[in-house]
Amino acid sequence: xxxxxxxxxxxxxxxAIRAGVQAYFGYPITPQTELLEYMARRMPExxxxxxxxxxxxxxxxxxxxxxxxxxRVMTSSSSPGVSLMQEGLSYIAASEVPCVxxxxxxxxxxxxxxxxxQGDYTQIVKGGGHGDYxxxxxAPATVQEAVDLTRxxxxxxxxxxxxxxxxxxxxLGQMMEPAELPPFxxxxxxxTPPAWALTGAQGRPKNVVTSIHLVxxxxxxxxxxxxxxxAEIARTEVRCHEYAxxxxxxxxxxxxxxxxxxxxAVKQARAQGLKAGLLRPITLFPFxxxxxxxxxxQARGFLVVEMNAGQMVDDVRLAVSGQGRGGLTPAVRFxxxxxxxxxxPDEVLGALKALAxxxxxxxxxxxxxxxxxxxxxxxx
Numbered sequence: 001x002x003x004x005x006x007x008x009x010x011x012x013x014x015x016a017i018r019a020g021v022q023a024y025f026g027y028p029i030t031p032q033t034e035l036l037e038y039m040a041r042r043m044p045e046x047x048x049x050x051x052x053x054x055x056x057x058x059x060x061x062x063x064x065x066x067x068x069x070x071x072r073v074m075t076s077s078s079s080p081g082v083s084l085m086q087e088g089l090s091y092i093a094a095s096e097v098p099c100v101x102x103x104x105x106x107x108x109x110x111x112x113x114x115x116x117x118q119g120d121y122t123q124i125v126k127g128g129g130h131g132d133y134x135x136x137x138x139a140p141a142t143v144q145e146a147v148d149l150t151r152x153x154x155x156x157x158x159x160x161x162x163x164x165x166x167x168x169x170x171x172l173g174q175m176m177e178p179a180e181l182p183p184f185x186x187x188x189x190x191x192t193p194p195a196w197a198l199t200g201a202q203g204r205p206k207n208v209v210t211s212i213h214l215v216x217x218x219x220x221x222x223x224x225x226x227x228x229x230x231a232e233i234a235r236t237e238v239r240c241h242e243y244a245x246x247x248x249x250x251x252x253x254x255x256x257x258x259x260x261x262x263x264x265a266v267k268q269a270r271a272q273g274l275k276a277g278l279l280r281p282i283t284l285f286p287f288x289x290x291x292x293x294x295x296x297x298q299a300r301g302f303l304v305v306e307m308n309a310g311q312m313v314d315d316v317r318l319a320v321s322g323q324g325r326g327g328l329t330p331a332v333r334f335x336x337x338x339x340x341x342x343x344x345p346d347e348v349l350g351a352l353k354a355l356a357x358x359x360x361x362x363x364x365x366x367x368x369x370x371x372x373x374x375x376x377x378x379x380x
Contacts, residue, residue, distance in 0.1 A: 003178040008143050011179055012076075012102055012166065013038035015150035020185040021100070022071040023049035025062035029078045030114040031170035032104035036076060056081040060088030067097040068209045070197025072154050072190065076102035078170070079120050080111055083128070089163060090129030093226075094211030096196075098157035100150070101135075101165045104173040107340030115340020116170035118258060121311035124165055125284045132223055134230045135163040136237070137284040139255040143177040149282070151182055156237065160229060161196075167284065169307060171257050171342060230286075239282040240291060244270060248277025250356055251295050253316050254305035255281045257342060262305045265348035274356055284312070289319035296323035301331035301359030303352050305343060310334045331359045 006014075013035045016024075024039045036052065043050035049066070053059035059075050066073040077085065082103045092099060105120045107113040127133045136156050140146040146168060153164035193199050198207055213219040243263050245251065250269070254262040259280035269276035279295065281288050296302075302320060304313040313334045324330040335351035337343045 003180045005176055006143055006147075006179045006181075007034060007176050008146050008168065008173045009034040009104065010038045011143050011147050011181070012150050012173075013042065014181055015147040016074055016100065016154070017042055017046065017048075018182050018184045019151045019154040020072050020187075020190040021048070021074050021154070022190075023051075023063075023066045023073040024075065025051050025053050025059040025066070025073070026075045026077065027053050027056050027059050027081060029056075029081045031106055031116070031173050032076050032078045032102065035102065035104070035173070056084040057088070060085040060092075063099050064088055064092050064095070064097070067092065067099040068095070068198045070193030070199070072098075072100075072158070074100040074102065074154075076104065078104050078106045079108050079117070080106075082120060083123065086123065086129040088129075089135070090127070090131055090133060091211050092163055093127070093129075093133035093135065094131065094222075095209050096161045097209060098154075098161050099163055100153045100157055101163060102150075103165060103167050105167070105169045107338070113340050114170065116172075116257060116307065116342060117338070117340050118169055118256060118307035119309075119311070119338075120167065121284065121306070121308065124167055125287075125312075125315075133226060134233075134285050135165050136160070136233065136286075137165045137167050138239075139167050139282060139284050140172065141241070141256050141260040141280060142179075143172070143175060144179040145282070146172065147179050147181060158194075160233060162229070167256070169257050170340075234286040237283060238286045238288050238290070240288040241278075241280040241282060243278040243280075245277035245279060245295060248275050248295075249298060249300045250274060250276045250303065250352060250359065251299045251301075252276060252278045252303045252305060252348070252352060253281070253292070253312070254278070255284060255312065258305045258307050261343055261345055262348050264345040265352060268345060268349050269352050274352065276352055281312075287315050287319070289315070292316060292319035293323040296320035296330050297325065299324075299330050301333065301355045303348070303355050304332065304334050305348055305351075306334070306336045307338070307342060308336055309338055310336055331355065
């Protein structure tokens, strides 16, 4: 199929339709509203369910109910709207029903603005609701990746009976690029609901979908089952993109648009004689920690680039801690822009040059001060 010039939000919507989504529930919020508008036109054309809810809170609970039937369902929103969905996401995760969430991030905190940002990393990757749950998180950097990862999100959600999130920022949602759409999913393959689904107990024992386990031992056992599933995903579903890492001793790490900008900076650094490389996580959960640990054995330092105050950087630090030569930890530095500002390649290149000057000569961290019960300072 030939490539078409597609806007990110609309490309994701059409990719979801071709992946077999049967129901979409959402609420308009910039910069993802085009996705909802596209669904409002296309879903009824195909005889599928589209409903604009009265709020993001209502939308996520509609997703919960529809997902219990075993059909492919989804919603989309942006940062403040996704914050409102956190309770529903926790319930869905605990009920082990699959669904897809698209989060087109904007500046924050609070209402912030409608410019692109990456401040949702923590609430999405770590599970922003209550309890110990995770969601599969896929982070595209191009419109083509957004299309491909949307299809993958539905497949992974069904495979593991859990939430899969496509996480991108507003610039990618609004960007137009050539991309190739996939063929429509086989309707026959999507036609039979799974055995656990709520389809009406006619001719079979009833199914129960619930997130409540009142006996603590039962709740613990259930949580252990979830953690075992997450561990399996961490072993088998890691995805990342690498550029010029074979001989790199300076590694830039960035996801989504920040990773895309960072790749341009790495090309510039190479042209100036720096042995730089890029690791761009595509799955934020599962995180490519093993690959980062491997790169730590050859790298003098890591530069983490994000469109926030530094959220993924903590995961990079954990992955490379003690993994360098001689059991040492390579230098890890952070460069970020906030408020909806996208970093420029020249800015990243400047931060990379600064890292090159200091990597391998990392000073010991200063003692951390905290307050004991009597209010006086104490060092740790």
